[in-house]
Amino acid sequence: MAEPQAGPELRAPAASGPAGAPAGEGPPDGAASILFVGDLVGSIGRHTLLDCLPILRERYAPTFVVVNGENVAGGLGITPKAADQLFAAGIDAITLGNHAYHRREIYPYLDNQPRIVRPANYLRGQPGRGVCVVSSASGLRLGVINLSGSLYLRTGRSAFIEIESALQELGEVDHILVDMHAEATSEKVGLGWHLDGRVSAVVGTHTHIPTADARVLPQGTAYITDVGMTGPRGGVIGVKRELAVQAMLTQMPIRFETSAEDPWLNGVLVRCSKRLRADSIEQVLMPRPAPPAAA
Numbered sequence: 575m576a577e578p579q580a581g582p583e584l585r586a587p588a589a590s591g592p593a594g595a596p597a598g599e600g601p602p603d604g605a606a607s608i609l610f611v612g613d614l615v616g617s618i619g620r621h622t623l624l625d626c627l628p629i630l631r632e633r634y635a636p637t638f639v640v641v642n643g644e645n646v647a648g649g650l651g652i653t654p655k656a657a658d659q660l661f662a663a664g665i666d667a668i669t670l671g672n673h674a675y676h677r678r679e680i681y682p683y684l685d686n687q688p689r690i691v692r693p694a695n696y697l698r699g700q701p702g703r704g705v706c707v708v709s710s711a712s713g714l715r716l717g718v719i720n721l722s723g724s725l726y727l728r729t730g731r732s733a734f735i736e737i738e739s740a741l742q743e744l745g746e747v748d749h750i751l752v753d754m755h756a757e758a759t760s761e762k763v764g765l766g767w768h769l770d771g772r773v774s775a776v777v778g779t780h781t782h783i784p785t786a787d788a789r790v791l792p793q794g795t796a797y798i799t800d801v802g803m804t805g806p807r808g809g810v811i812g813v814k815r816e817l818a819v820q821a822m823l824t825q826m827p828i829r830f831e832t833s834a835e836d837p838w839l840n841g842v843l844v845r846c847s848k849r850l851r852a853d854s855i856e857q858v859l860m861p862r863p864a865p866p867a868a869a
């Protein structure tokens with residue numbers, strides 16, 4: 575993770591493609607929508623997703639749902655139990671980032687569960703894989719690639735070089751989603767331009783703050799620098815704000831705890847009508863629904 579602020583649900587207008595791709599163009603079998611949800615922070619993030627998901631499924635009927643789960647276990651890392659819970663809720667794939675290896679118990683899981691990916695540009699000897707393919711009920715194939723930026727983050731190789739073998743490894747698919755987990759906006763913008771026209775979407779994660787630049791690039795790749803996080807906006811990028819502020823104030827080590835205040839879901843919906851191209855990308859910024867009032 576690398577954040578903080580309530581109010582009504584916000585949904586930015588969908589950013590359309592370059593010249594506004596004509597509706598209905600292309601083979602109808604390439605039509606798909608992808609809901610990508612930013613870094614789930616702690617159990618509050620996981621429950622926010624689980625509470626929002628039925629509403630989002632009804633509203634958007636996404637073909638695929640992909641989430642970044644690098645902070646879902648108490649704010650750092652992911653456990654097999656948490657991942658299983660996400661898959662049981664119908665999540666198609668999970669991406670990770672710099673906290674992928676915080677929990678040792680996830681290592682064999684990363685090797686054995688094909689629908690969870692850690693950055694492809696980590697060392698080959700590290701647990702897990704960086705690429706996966708998931709299929710929809712209608713037989714559409716989505717390739718998911720996780721990459722990591724280099725600034726302030728440890729990577730085995732450059733994301734810009736590794737992407738070529740990652741794309742090759744995917745083979746024939748209908749759509750490709752790339753989660754570029756990076757601190758620097760420049761690395762994410764650069765990768766978006768580098769992949770424009772070759773993948774359906776490049777989404778940035780890691781900073782936990784959604785950016786206001788969602789758009790479809792000229793060759794048809796949906797892009798956003800950071801999707802944001804799904805977790806407590808009342809904290810500081812997921813951490814209880816009083817602890818985070820205290821650490822900044824005193825410059826002394828402080829044991830961080832995950833905030834539970836003001837949970838929101840941050841995501842994007844990418845709509846596509848032809849293979850490997852996006853028509854639009856729409857931000858989905860939604861507070862956790864209030865529990866039904868007791869009768």
Ligand SMILES: [Fe+2]
Nearest residue numbers: 575613645780
């Ligand atoms: Fe994160």
Ligand SMILES: [Fe+2]
Nearest residue numbers: 575671672780
């Ligand atoms: Fe991160």
